[in-house]
Every structure is written in structure tokens, then in C-alpha cells.
Amino acid sequence: MSEQVPAAPSLARRIIAHPASLLLIGFALMVVVGGLGSIALNKLFGALDVARNTPVRLIAAVVLAALFIGAYKGYKRWIERAPDRELEFVGAGRELSLGLLGGALLFTAMTGIVALLGGIEILGVRGLGMFWSMAAMAVFSGVFEEILFRGIVFRQLEAWLGSWIALALSSALFGALHIMNPGASWYSSVAIAVEAGILLGAAYMLTRRLWLAIGIHAAWNFTQGWVFSVPVSGGEAPLGLLVTRRIGPDWLTGGDFGLEASAVAVVVATMAGLTLLLLAIRGGKLVPAPWRRPS
Numbered sequence: 455m456s457e458q459v460p461a462a463p464s465l466a467r468r469i470i471a472h473p474a475s476l477l478l479i480g481f482a483l484m485v486v487v488g489g490l491g492s493i494a495l496n497k498l499f500g501a502l503d504v505a506r507n508t509p510v511r512l513i514a515a516v517v518l519a520a521l522f523i524g525a526y527k528g529y530k531r532w533i534e535r536a537p538d539r540e541l542e543f544v545g546a547g548r549e550l551s552l553g554l555l556g557g558a559l560l561f562t563a564m565t566g567i568v569a570l571l572g573g574i575e576i577l578g579v580r581g582l583g584m585f586w587s588m589a590a591m592a593v594f595s596g597v598f599e600e601i602l603f604r605g606i607v608f609r610q611l612e613a614w615l616g617s618w619i620a621l622a623l624s625s626a627l628f629g630a631l632h633i634m635n636p637g638a639s640w641y642s643s644v645a646i647a648v649e650a651g652i653l654l655g656a657a658y659m660l661t662r663r664l665w666l667a668i669g670i671h672a673a674w675n676f677t678q679g680w681v682f683s684v685p686v687s688g689g690e691a692p693l694g695l696l697v698t699r700r701i702g703p704d705w706l707t708g709g710d711f712g713l714e715a716s717a718v719a720v721v722v723a724t725m726a727g728l729t730l731l732l733l734a735i736r737g738g739k740l741v742p743a744p745w746r747r748p749s
Contacts, residue, residue, distance in 0.1 A: 474614060480526075487521055491517075507586050522597050522601050526605060558681075573701065575698065597672075600658075616743030630647070638711055639715075652724055657730055681696060
């Protein structure tokens with residue numbers, strides 16, 4: 455019996471399957487889901503601004519995060535037509551927990567160094583403060599931004615151009631988009647690109663899944679905003695657990711943008727990111743550039 459030769463994919467399917475197309479489609483999909491989901495939840499739960507510090511805000515953020523995860527799984531199945539390994543639930547608890555612990559310890563260590571250098575003072579304990587708002591922000595930013603920037607942008611660039619170019623371009627984009635935040639400058643955007651771009655990109659490369667990166671991202675933001683009452687990527691300082699005061703030069707305190715723009719954060723987070731990157735390299739997790747792949 456002769457074997458049946460599979461039909462060649464159509465021109466439209468070949469265009470859609472190209473990493474550049476998948477990147478654009480995935481990026482647009484997540485932005486649309488985020489916009490429509492936020493509108494729907496605002497109507498369902500009421501206004502979800504930072505001032506609304508209630509458990510409802512956290513519940514709404516968890517629902518929205520679930521929508522993002524569902525949208526990504528649908529994108530993988532029906533658009534990319536590939537199995538979902540990045541957000542597979544088996545083993546997710548362990549990787550997410552490690553990420554949460556790592557992100558919290560990383561930001562605490564960085565804040566401790568800034569404090570030893572005289573850049574931040576702890577004046578007292580406030581209590582619960584804006585716990586619900588900060589937890590909701592951490593869930594939203596961790597899930598949405600990691601799916602968007604590592605699950606879609608980095609992954610498709612990597613398939614197209616290799617790991618090194620993908621890491622450079624996705625980090626630059628991640629930092630550049632933060633220029634629109636209150637209190638941002640080109641320096642703060644470069645700091646975000648270097649410290650967070652490398653750290654979170656390496657976390658994905660090491661595991662080839664998103665849970666570790668989501669945990670690091672969420673815990674970094676939560677520890678920064680709620681525990682130490684420091685602005686999260688600009689804006690006003692939230693009312694968190696500790697009453698703190700940042701003093702000293704902007705290079706040490708990060709200025710209006712917050713400790714993420716501190717030179718200490720750049721050094722500490724980048725060192726952590728390079729450590730994860732080295733582990734990924736040793737584990738053979740890098741994707742070569744197209745001109746270095748076997749024909």
C-alpha cells in the first residue's frame with residue numbers, strides 16, 4: 455500500500471504560521487482581551503481604580519488573569535496549532551512558588567542594600583494598607599505582561615531569530631513601553647530593559663514555561679508596592695505595610711520612578727538574571743540564530 459502524503463499547507467496558513475505573524479496576532483489578541491475584559495469587569499464589579507482597595511479588586515484581577523491564560527491557550531491551539539507547554543498546569547505550583555519566593559527575596563535584598571547605603575529609611579509599620587490593590591496589581595502585571603512579553607514576543611522572536619536577538623529585542627521593547635509611566639525617564643526604561651528583561655527572559659528560557667517568570671514578576675511588584683511602600687514603575691508611593699522614606703540621590707533611590715530605577719536594582723537583578731541565563735546555557739536551552747541552524 456502506498457503511504458498518503460499530507461497535503462501541503464495553504465499560502466494563508468504558511469503566512470499565519472510565520473513567527474512574525476504569530477507575534478502580531480498574539481500581541482493584538484492579548485491587548486484586546488485585556489481591554490474587553492477590563493471593561494466587562496468594571497461593569498460587573500464597579501470601578502477598579504487603585505483607590506478601590508477591597509477584596510473585590512483582587513477577585514476581579516484573578517478573573518482577568520484567568521481570561522488571559524484561557525486566551526493564550528486558545529491562541530496556542532487554534533492559531534499557532536501547537537501544544538501549550540508554556541502554561542501547562544502540571545508542575546505549575548512548584549515553579550510559581552519558586553518565582554514568588556525568588557521575586558520577594560530579590561527585591562528585599564535590593565532594598566536592604568539601598569537602606570545600608572542610606573537611600574531608604576523604615577519609619578514604622580502601617581498595617582494592611584493598600585493590600586488588596588497591590589495584590590491585584592501584582593496578579594494582573596505578572597500574568598498579563600509575562601504572557602505578552604515572554605510567551606508571545608520573546609518566544610516568537612526566538613523561533614524566528616534565535617535566543618540572543620529575541621532576548622535583546624524583547625527586553626528593549628519591555629523597557630521602552632515603560633517610558634509612558636509616570637515619573638519615567640529614558641534611564642528608567644533602560645534600567646527596566648536590563649534588569650527585568652534579562653531576568654524574566656532568562657527565567658522563561660531556563661524552564662521553557664511561564665510560571666517561574668510570572669511568580670518573579672508578581673512578587674517583585676507586590677513586595678515593592680505593598681511591603682516597602684515604594685512606587686511600582688512610577689506614580690505615587692502606595693500605602694503599604696511599612697512606612698518608608700526614600701532619601702539621597704536619584705541614582706540610589708530611583709527618584710520618582712521608584713527603586714526599580716536604582717543603580718542597586720540594576721546590579722542585583724541583572725546578576726540574578728545572568729545567573730539564570732548561565733543555567734539555561736548550561737542546560738542547552740538556547741535556540742540558535744537561523745544562520746547557525748542545520749539546513
